[in-house]
Amino acid sequence: MMDFCSSMLDDMDINTLIARRVRELRDAHGLSLEALAEASGVSRSNISLIERAQSSPTAAVLDKLATALGVTLASLFEARATPAEPPSPLARAATQAVWTDPASGYTRRSLSPALPSPIQLVEVHFPAGQRVAYETGARDTEIHQQIWLIEGAMEITAGDEHWRLEAGDCVAMRLDCPTVFRNPTRKPARYLVALSMAPRPSVRRSA
Known part of the structure; x- marks a missing residue:
């Protein structure tokens, strides 16, 4: 069985990844914090904390954000490749x-x-x-x-x-x-x- 603790992404890194993805998706939809809060039912202050990686949101909160942003919950954990680095077909x-x-x-x-x-x-x-x-x-x-x-x-x-x-x-x-x-x-x-x-x-x- 795969050891989940072996991942290189610790709690701080995963919260930073979530923060970046929520900001990216919100910007892609042209939504303000207030608009995303209204669409998702998650408070503006909570979204702000999430986007600054200062909160550890629950699955229920992340699902509300994913639904409002029109993506899957899994999409909030995607690591984006840099412009100079093509996306890899392999995930170690x-x-x-x-x-x-x-x-x-x-x-x-x-x-x-x-x-x-x-x-x-x-x-x-x-x-x-x-x-x-x-x-x-x-x-x-x-x-x-x-x-x-x-x-x-x-x-x-x-x-x-x-x-x-x-x-x-x-x-x-x-x-x-x-x-x-x-x-x-x-x-x-x-x-x-x-x-x-x-x-x-x-x-x-x-x-």
């Missing part, structure tokens, strides 16, 4: 971003390389007895995910759907409704998340 284990939710203690490792791709891979370690709830809403980009449980058991709710996954099970869902992840057992769980993104088809209006 030692350089993959690892982040731990301060509220639940669940840990996620971003597996995907910097080379642009419609697919993102994330490995998650979920502690026993913990629960994480996301107020996920519809985005301009249509996002699908599949979750393959490697070890343990997980209960997942997406909107009105509910599943209990055992090792080897895989479930597919769209990220367009509130979602809850819960480990109801006394043992940690580990799973792989595969995300794919595509622009939502435009709806033609009749004249």
Whole structure:
């Protein structure tokens, strides 16, 4: 099993990475702090602290920001290549971003390389007895995910759907409704998340 503590990105580095990504995405959308706060439901002061790497935001807060910015949660942990350095198709284990939710203690490792791709891979370690709830809403980009449980058991709710996954099970869902992840057992769980993104088809209006 991969040792999550082996990553070169410590807590300070990961908060700096998140800070840079939130600023980049906010600037790309032309949003002020006030506009992002209104769209996400996260206070302006909290966003400001996050963008200055002076806060350790929870998974729920980051998901609110990701939803408002129209990206996946995994996108907030992407390391951008420098202009003089083309994005690499290889992501070494030692350089993959690892982040731990301060509220639940669940840990996620971003597996995907910097080379642009419609697919993102994330490995998650979920502690026993913990629960994480996301107020996920519809985005301009249509996002699908599949979750393959490697070890343990997980209960997942997406909107009105509910599943209990055992090792080897895989479930597919769209990220367009509130979602809850819960480990109801006394043992940690580990799973792989595969995300794919595509622009939502435009709806033609009749004249």
